[in-house]
Structures are given as C-alpha cells and as structure tokens.
Amino acid sequence: MRIGYQGVPGAYSEMALQKYFSEIASNQIEAIEYDKFSTLIQAVANKALDYAVVPIENSTTGLISRTMDLFRYQPITAVGELLQPVQHVLWGIKGSQVEQLKVVYSHPEALAQSQNFFEQHPFISSQAFEDTAKAAQWVAQQNDPTIAALASQRAGELYDLIPLKEAIQTEQTNTTRFFIIRHQEFANQDGNRLIAYFETRHQPGALLKILQTFDLFNCNLEGLNARPIPGQPFSYGFFIEVNIEHAKASLSLLKEVLNQAAEYVQLIGRFD
Template sequence: MEKQEFERQLSAVREEIDRIDKQLLPLFLERMNCSEKVAEIKQQAGIPVLNAKREQEILDRVREEAGGYGGSAAALYSAIMAVSRARQHQMLVGGGELRRLEQTADRSMKQSDVRAVCQGVPGAYSHRAALRFFEAPELVFRSTWKEVFETVKSGEADFGVLPVENSAAGSVSAVYDLILRYRFYIVGAVGIKVEHCLAACRGNADIKTVISHPQGLSQCSDYIEQHGLSTVEYSNTAAAAKFVAQERPDGTAAICSEEAAEEYGLIVLKKGIQNAANNKTRFVIISQKPVLPENADKISLCFSLPHITGSLYNVLERFAIHGLNLTKIESRPIPGSNFEYDFYLDFSGNIHTPDTLDLICALHDELPRFSFLGNYREA
C-alpha cells in the first residue's frame, strides 16, 4: 500500500473514531448527572455509596453482552463506576472521622527532647536512624520489634524506630505484620546507608562462622558464599557484635556496622562486605499520635478487600484516575483467617489536598479493615 493511500484510509477511520467520541462524551456527562441524583437520594435515605452487588451485576452483564470484548468492556465500565462513586463520595462528604483528623492533627513534630525506642542495642542501624531523625533523643532499646510497639503503646516512649525495607534484601515482613496489627501512625521515615563489616575479637582471625540478623546475612550472601562461611541468625546486627565481644566464640565473627564493632571493641577484619555498594535500609518512625505536616509527601494506608472479582484492580485504578503515584504495595495474611489478606500501600501525596483527601475518605468508607497510617516526609 502506498503511503498516500495508507494516510487516506487511516484518516477516514480516525474521523469515524472522532464522531463516536463526540457521542460518547455527552453520554458520559449524562451518566455522571444521574450519579449525582443517585447521591442525593442515597443521602436522604442514609445508605452507603458502594453497592457491590449491583456493580457486579452490571459488570457480569456487560462482559456477557460484549462477547469477545467482554473483559475490555468490563474494565471500561469498572472505571466509569469508580469515577461515579468518587463523585458521589465527594457530594456526600464521607469519611467524617478522617476529615476531622486532617483538621485537628498536629502539623509539626518535635525533633528534640523526645523519647524513642529502637530494636537491638547501641550501635544498631536503628540507633543510627534515630540519631539521624531526632536531635539528641532519649533512647531505650528493646530486643524484639514487637517490644518496640509495646513500649510505644504503654507510653514509655513517644516514638519507635523500625526498619521496613532494604534496597537489596527487600521488605522486612515481620515489621509490616506488626504495623498492620497495631495500626499506629507513621510520622516520618529515614533512609540509612548500610555498610556491613566483618568484625571479630582480637586474635580471632580464622573465621569459619558469621553471626548476624537474617537481613544482614542476606545482604552479605555473596561474601559468605565466596568464603565458605556457615551462618547463625541473631536478633540484630549490633546485638550479634555484642555477643561476639562478650562470649568470644572461636572462629566466629559478626556482620555489623563499623559503629557497632567500635562500640563493643571488635576488630574490623573486612569492610564493605555487603552485596550491593549502594545498600540502603528505610526506617519508619511510629507514634500513637498522628502528625500531618503541611509539606508531607508520602501517605501510607492499609486495608483488606471485598470478595469481588477485580477488587484490587478497582482500588488501584482510583489512584491512577487521580494521577497519584504508588510507591509500594505489600500483602500480608490476616491472622486467623482463611487465605484473606491485608494490603499495605504507600503513595505520593498530601492529605491536605482536597482531591487526595476525598479519595482516602472514599476508600475509608468502602474498604474493610481500612486504616490511614500517616502522611509524612522522609528525612
């Protein structure tokens, strides 16, 4: 086909598409007008926006009537209904609890004269994260992540400092499980560069075993494999250094930070043994009280989903419609349930922006086990 003929035929088809689009837009606007009338009726009747049964019936019918385009047609109608629900939520001003929180929460957070709790012992990476985020905090240490949450819950500490993901080893699943269980607020985050070293007692150079936290062992797996070392898991990298310093086991070294090695008087045998040179761990700051800075730029939510086909897609689609960028999604089993999951989600945004607040409030009203976990900045 010659280029001129190709352009002629393509132009004719595009004109037909434009004609159809001109018909679709008024129909869409007419449908949205009907949605607004529905919202007014629902408000008078005191019934919720989401009618999952009716939406599923519509999607099933559309999928059947569209034949070979059934899936595509259902996706189109799902998007239309999502936009419709968003408009109804906006009109009904739902999510009253969240709207009050947005209005009443503190806009700034104390950075000095605070009590914070970290997992591990002095010299741990969480210790470094706390010192990076706060100015001269009063620090206490606990042996487990659960004890960090319990210390904040009891009021013994204002804030907890916890690792949530590493650039090389991935998510710290146990911490996400605790975040979803306690549902405290995340009020800050900080990224810490992780540089592991091999550290042992003076005179203990013939190393056959390394001891560290499972994440530390994972992040140094190449070095461990190359040198044929056996591994022992420990509660924390700095706690491993403390154990090696106190117990002096033969042929055993700790994988820890240089600060931890110095803290406990160990000799650094090898620096920078992590797999990735640019290795970072992200820590979050948790609190029982929310803090919502005006310049916050990351939002964390958690929720479960109704047992409806495509429910996760429908939720994620709402963020795309609002032009919001998802930065993380993590699923974790709900304790005691039969293959049901909570979802943890991070996205870029600010709750003080009306459209973003409307979206979060709509999700709050629609989704089971929904919790707003915080809007914060990363140091």
C-alpha cells in the first residue's frame, strides 16, 4: 500500500499517517515523501498513490486553505479524518540555549501557532521554512547555536537535537485535523459527515438557496468557508461541512437539488 505525505520523517503528517494506519503491518505500507502538497494531491488523482494524508484545519489558525484549495476539481475524496495533537518543541544543537538564539525556523503554520513565545522573546526572529521536520533537519546540519527549529518530539529526536523549550504553542490544546484521501474511483463513500465544495450562480440570494437546501433536508451545518475561485477575481466558492445523520432524504436526492441550485458542486469527502 502506497501512502503519501508532505515532508520528511518526523513531520506531523508522517505522525498522522503512522497513527491512522497503525493497525496495518508496517511491511505492508510504503510511506512516500513529497516536497509539495500540489504534487501529493496530483499523485492521488493520477492513481500513483493508494492514499495520502493531508492537513486541512488547525484549532488555532483555522482552515489550511493552501491544501483545501487543491481538492477542487480533482477526482479525489476524503474517506477518513484524524485529529493530531500538535505540541511544538523548540530544538537546538547541543550546547545551545534560548538566550543566545537569534532565529527560529519552522513552517509558517507552526510559527503562527507560537506567537506568544516570539512576543516574550523579542530578540528572536522567526523564519518560514517549508516543513517543521525539514527545519529540524536543516538546523542539525548547520551546527549553529544561534538558530533553532520548531518541530515535533519525533523530529528533534530523529535529527539528534536537544529540546530548549517544550510545548511553546500559544494554545495548549493545539490540534491539526488531517484528511485521509484517495481516488474517488476507489472510495467507499459512506458515513454521516459530508464535506462539499460549491460555486453559486451570480444572482441575489444564491448562497441562501444552498443553505436553505441543507435546512430543508434537516442537515446540521458544521462549517462554512469562502475561497476565491481561480481565474475569477472577487468571485468565491464555498467549502461546507454538514452532518447528514438525520437527513430527511437520500444523498442522491440532496445532490440533485444542490446541482440545480448551484453552478458547480463537488463532493470532497464523506465518512463517520
């Protein structure tokens, strides 16, 4: 089974992969690293991967739009989710101390989730890096006591760094939500959680008609996010998440009504 994730060993995505597929023997899994989310998503769309693990939302910073936007117009479906606690550790080389640091490297999301630390240490600047684990790997290679990385416990241990400060994220219950995705041809689309993307017609009340449709079908709205439509300045599509456990009609009928009310509708995921 080929399962892809963005980053290198020690990344939170790799940790989520290991946790979600923990009941499958390790010798049956080939975990494949990708540098970019775009190539990871495309590999699923091209059937080069059986699954991929992708972060889509954080409890501190909200929707991770750079990944969710890639789901649009692709033949992929989320078939499951995992909530991964995110505890950022400040890692440095042996002999390093917080007081001598000048720069901390990490992924922009991790840096944003740790703003209180930087406010309390104004002499330390933050520098965006493509991945938390890669930042730890790079700091280990530089052998510079004035730099450090924000990364997971596993990443720091993998790259032989020392913890300078633990759990420095602003929100101590910081959690990232991951989707488990696969090609829609192989997806078993069952469950009471439904995630969809739709684009409304450019007319008064268009969005209201969509929301009223879910209300009429007795679906519980759990999330709604607006995103710019590519190539259409100041036009927006919407990611919506609903619970359909008590829906008054079948999903096929709901989709039929939505297709009549919206310009474009795409099922992003369905699972329990």
